[in-house]
Amino acid sequence: MGPCALPFNHLHVWYKVHLQQTSYHDHSKAPPAQTTNTIPPNCKWEHGHYDMVLIQTDDHYKWPDSGLNGHTIVQLHLIMCPLTPKGHQALYCGDWEDTFLAYIECFDIAPQLNGKQVDHATQMPILKRALPANALPIGDVIPFKQLCSFASVIPRFGAVADHQLNKSNVMKYTSTFFLNRYFDKEFYYALSSSL
Structure with a gap:
């Protein structure tokens, strides 16, 4: 399959967003509101600074009432809005300027253990980076309106933490989190309400 032509050439890009829930x-x-960062690699953040968010995956469930049901945790990498090319009309109802999108990388919530989705000692859900056979993170572009809440995660090191990990690379090189x-x-x- 060849490259796909997109109906736009340029994007507005944001490096942070304030998320507020009820x-x-x-x-x-x-x-x-909580500030959520999507900072690309730079001299301070060698691998970028991408925060985790909770997104809605099923319209039948509403945050915060449904908890994790119909929701999942992802890492937010890009906030964007396509720009309608000059002299062109939008191909659908509304302008591109009203279409906010997010590029995310996916995480899986560990399967239930003894009927619960939580670590026995901490009572916190365990997240694992979603990786297919080629070991590249699974990403997706979603409507911005699916973002519900900032999500705080803690690296799950096990018995011993790698001494080379620091604040700028721990999200890149750790694959399991609380x-x-x-x-x-x-x-x-x-x-x-859902655990």
Whole structure:
């Protein structure tokens, strides 16, 4: 299969976004927004600085009421908006300027152990980088509106951590993480409803 022609040539790109969710117990309230980074590689971040987010994968489930049901955790790599080429009309209802997209890399939530999706000692879900046979991360482009919440993760080192890991490379070279359900009380309540 050959290259695919896209109906646009240029993108607006953002390096961070503020995500805000509603309160688990009172949907009329909104806790403070969380800054989510999508910083490409630079002199400070050799491998980039890409934060984790929770996204909706099934329209039948709504965050935060449904917890992880119908949702998954991904690493956010790019926030973009295609620009309609000058002199061209958009090919569908609305302008490209209203179409915000996100490029993500996928993670899998470890299968249930003894009926639970959590590590026995920490009571936190375990995430694994989704890797096919060729060992390249599985990525996707999704509508920005599927992003629900910032997600805090903790590297899962095992008995001994590699001494070469640091803040700029740990997300690149670690393949298993804990989903930090204790990050804030709203996230804790939401996850507790489905674990």
